[in-house]
Amino acid sequence: MVTSLKRDVYKSFYTKSGPIVQYMLDKLSVGPGMRVLEPCGGDGVFVDALIGKHADLQIDVYEANPQAIRTLQNKFANDERVTIFHEDTLTNRELAFYAGLGGIYDRVIANPPYGAWQDYEKRAELKKIYDLMYVKETYALFLYRCLQLIKNDGMLVFIIPDTYLNLHRHTKLRRYILSNARIVEIALFPSSFFPGVNFGYSNLSILTLQKKSRAEDCLNNSVRIVIGLGSVEDLVGPYTRQIFSVVNQRDIYNSKDHALFLSTDHNINRLINESKSYTGDIAACVTGFYSGNDRRYLRAGSSEAKNSRKYRPVDMNRVCFDPSSSENILNGIESLEHFIPILKGGNTRYYKPDIWYMDWGTEAVSNYKEDRKARFQNADYYFKKGIGVPMVSSAQITAALIENKLFDQSIVGIFPFDTQLTHYLLAFFNSPTCNKLIRTINPSANNSANYIKKIPFIRPSDDVVCRIDNLVARIVDNLKQGKTANKEIELKIYKYIKDIYGF
Ligand SMILES: C[S@@+](CC[C@H](N)C(=O)[O-])C[C@H]1O[C@@H](n2cnc3c(N)ncnc32)[C@H](O)[C@@H]1O
Known part of the structure; x- marks a missing residue:
């Protein structure tokens, strides 16, 4: 059961955007009979979309907030395909055990909390479990844990701020992702595309990963980057014209601090990685x-x-x-x-x-x-x-x-x-x-x-x-x-x- 979330803000920004849900579902490529994890259930918007897509999925939903749990239980009480866990996804022992086994899910779809307040007790607990990670920003922990929880070849789609792409605090997370998954696509857009959200500190991104146990398979991958969307509808529109670039995953891995430098001018990216001298x-x-x-x-x-x-x-x-x-x-x-x-x-x-x-x-x-x-x-x-x-x-x-x-x-x-x-x-x-x-x-x-x-x-x-x-x-x-x-x-x-x- 949930123990230490106390006065934490759950950061319950539910995904009330048809195009975002549709795009994320498309990227998830869910197939019949698959086992799917929704680690931050909320009011079940992804679960609704998932069961609308295939009749025979097996969906595990985790949610820490008792209020949201009541909503989920009311909604899916009689649905055998959906199992609801009133648990903290990040500290749950069963999930940690499955993560250690190398994963049990075919698919994970999530909109985790970002910028949620963690009290000091909770931070200490998270630091024990995720000793290499930056625990103050829990979206990164959700991503890390969920990538562990999918099986080889399984897919994960997350909507999260784009700060994991270049901030120093996420260097270890980047290294882990780059060598354990193929980055299939990253769509980047202003946070204002998400209803009710508009934070100045970064953009939002939808990240699609496919887990691969061989690092070589990951590094040989080409990452599709989608930017320049005029509106949220463009996510599901004929957006090929907005594909900004295809970047070699190996190049990202080899770049400074494994960061993804996303200038439209390749001379800028090259200079950042290959300059003879730096200000430092x-x-x-x-x-x-x-x-x-x-x-x-x-x-x-x-x-x-x-x-x-x-x-x-x-x-x-x-x-x-x-x-x-x-x-x-x-x-x-x-x-x-x-x-x-x-x-x-x-x-x-x-x-x-x-x-x-x-x-x-x-x-x-x-x-x-x-x-x-x-x-x-x-x-x-x-x-x-x-x-x-x-x-x-x-x-x-x-x-x-x-x-x-x-x-x-x-x-x-x-x-x-x-x-x-x-x-x-x-x-x-x-x-x-x-x-x-x-x-x-x-x-x-x-x-x-x-x-x-x-x-x-x-x-x-x-x-x-x-x-x-x-x-x-x-x-x-x-x-x-x-x-x-x-x-x-x-x-x-x-x-x-x-x-x-x-x-
Ligand atoms: C941003 S909302 C997203 C909800 C829903 N998936 C959606 O997209 O509309 C994040 C949800 O995660 C829940 N949550 C926050 N911390 C959690 C934790 N440690 N374990 C499980 N759920 C958590 C919040 O209560 C909230 O419902």
């Missing part, structure tokens, strides 16, 4: 500082600073404008002028005026070093010259100069080992070229340091570096004087970068 090779990419208690230590220098009213205003007479000239700056400043500029998140290109200041008095700094909530991390890079890229970006990635200031934990600081490259990197990280690369590496809005390190780096000739340097210097000067960046100069820079990268 030529620069330190590090996350910045957190005081542990910003209400106490942070000061607003302008009413334009976001949520500035929540913080005390800075007294400009107490600001230190040149912290890097201070001796032992990492131990704090003894004089009264001990508030120092800090770069925080927010999408600003090239140069961001100082609008936030941090208490850098000796007492405050010694607190930062001791407070467990504070993050006095990567301090070697504080007050150095580099560029700051906000961890979360809107449509276009942005970067601003870090010069003689601190940068906070919402920023990835990029400090080139060859300082002559600072302006070139500033230009590159604001360019559409860089945006295409980072969005292919990680389509979500997340630019954390580990993804940034994977961005291919191409060093142009010294002459071009120098020209771009001069153009960037002009933009930065303009911005420092309160003028706007010159659009023409920016376009010139992007043209240079496009010529260097080829897209």
